Amino acid sequence: MMFHIVGSHLCPNTIYAITKCKDAGIPFGFKDLSASLKDLKYFLALHEHDGIYDPYRNMSGKEDYEKNGKIGLPCFVFEDGFKTLEDLGFE
Numbered sequence: 774m775m776f777h778i779v780g781s782h783l784c785p786n787t788i789y790a791i792t793k794c795k796d797a798g799i800p801f802g803f804k805d806l807s808a809s810l811k812d813l814k815y816f817l818a819l820h821e822h823d824g825i826y827d828p829y830r831n832m833s834g835k836e837d838y839e840k841n842g843k844i845g846l847p848c849f850v851f852e853d854g855f856k857t858l859e860d861l862g863f864e
Contacts, residue, residue, distance in 0.1 A: 779806065
């Protein structure tokens with residue numbers, strides 16, 4: 774396995790990433806924070822401590838967060854520890 778997708782089966786961006794990977798035949802694991810307490814804890818640890826989530830943590834205190842805020846899904850976590858929130862561009 775090359776990487777894990779950390780996301781939610783309720784998130785359209787996560788579903789899109791999963792679909793693109795499947796269509797391209799790219800193997801991946803899926804950590805579904807909406808379906809697994811263990812996966813939710815994994816996501817929360819990333820969200821609270823990893824620098825890639827700094828903009829999202831700063832967003833959470835804003836007045837319009839509930840309407841316009843984002844939590845940073847999906848997150849791609851590679852075997853070597855590299856993490857990104859960017860679209861991987863699989864076609």
